[in-house]
Amino acid sequence: MAQGSNFVDYVKVCCRSGHGGAGSSHLHRDKTTMKGGPDGGDGGRGGHIILTGSSQHWTLLHLKFRKHILAANGERGGSALRTGATGKDEILEVPLGTVAKDAETGEIIFEITEEGETKILTPGGKGGLGNNNFKSATQQTPRFSQPGMPGQERWIILELKVLADVGLVGFPNAGKSTLLSVVSAAKPEIANYPFTTLVPNLGIVGYRDNKSFVMADIPGIIEGASEGKGLGYRFLRHIERNSVLLFMVPADTDRTIEEEYTILLNELKAYNPEMLAKPRLLAITKSDMLDEELEEEMKAQLPSDIPYIFISSVAGKKITQLKDMLWKAINE
Structure with missing residues (x-):
């Protein structure tokens, strides 16, 4: 699965910022001056390690082997009060939605969510002061200066949470990849067995008047995902960042649609209760196999607190109406 191997959403790296340069203890000397005052300049600051958000990157693959x-x-x-040069900063471009954590404590340092957003991950050491800073009325020719401050070294975890407008939530085989392939230019792998999608697939969905939104097909949830079963937490974190959740339940499910929806909802709730505050829609997929009478019967058994729509990606049934519903939910 070529694409899967290129989607890297977790890297652990050792970051070491530069040491500050030492200050100078120089005393001024020239043809006319044998014993001048202190003129030692300050040392330069050590280089920072900096993260900057870039929409050109979708994964952390480029950092995997660094x-x-x-x-x-x-x-x-x-001498002559010249300050040492600043150490060159190391700037790492990361995809939007990258979270930086301290690898030892697990503490979140910051996250990058906007294009061009720039934050210092490990600051460089300050340069030492030159002897010129230490002259006083009582000490007119100090012959000492400060050493530079050391840089910082720490292990950092970078984790990606995919940023999308719509996250697709459903069990394996609910038709998420098929929908994405129909409404966008994304080409997810599609097959009728669980866990075809092992990485989030993102697609840009074209809408009316040249508008568009981003849809993410996230690997199918299985019962117990919130406890780390299956692919568990690894992909639930990608759903955290989506503004609208589209629950997808196939018309040919063995359970009732309400039962399946409730299981999905409980997985999200167990993982992070705040997820339930997001707008939710329900799509009953593969509904080209239903006649009107059967559809009416099923409507009576649907959960009452969520807008729903019967769709078929393959037959193109009600796809435009679904886009309308999603656009409205995103922009409310």
């Missing part, structure tokens, strides 16, 4: 990320050290201060 285990150690090092920024340059600052230069020493010079």
Whole structure:
């Protein structure tokens, strides 16, 4: 599965920022001055390690094999009050939705959610002060300066939570990949067995008047996903970032549609109760096999607290109406 191997949503890297340069202890000397005052400049700051958001990246694949990320050290201060050069910063582009965590404590340092958003992950050490800073009325020729401050070294976990307008929630085989392939240019792998989708697939869905929104097909939930069964937590975190959740239940399910919807809802609730605050829609998929009478019967058994629609991606049934419902939900 070629695409699956390229979707990297978790990397652990060792980040070491640059040391600050030492200050200079130089005393001024020239042809006319044998014993001048202090003129040692400050050391340069060490390089930062910086994360910046880039919509050109969809995954963390480009960082997968970079285990150690090092920024340059600052230069020493010079004579004539010259400040040492700043160490070169190491700037890492990351996809929008990347969360940076301290690998030892698990604490979230920050997250990057916007294009061009830039944050310092590990700051470089400050440069040391040159001896010029230490002159005073009582000490007119200090012959000492400060060393630079050391940089920081820490292990960082970068985790990606996919940012999308609509997240598709359903068991394996609910027709999520098929819907995505019909409404967008995404080409997810489609087959009728569980766990075809092992990575989130993103598609741009074209809408009226050249508008568009992003839809994410997230791997099928199985009962117990919130406890880490199956692919568990790994993909539930991708649903956290979607503004609208589209629940998908196939018309040929062995359970009732309400039962299946309730199980899906409980998985999300167990994982993160805040997810239930998101707008929800229900699509009954594969409904090209239903006649009107059967559809009416099924409507009576549907959950009462959620807008629903009967669709068929293959037959193109009510796909435009579904887009209308989604657009309205996103923009409310």
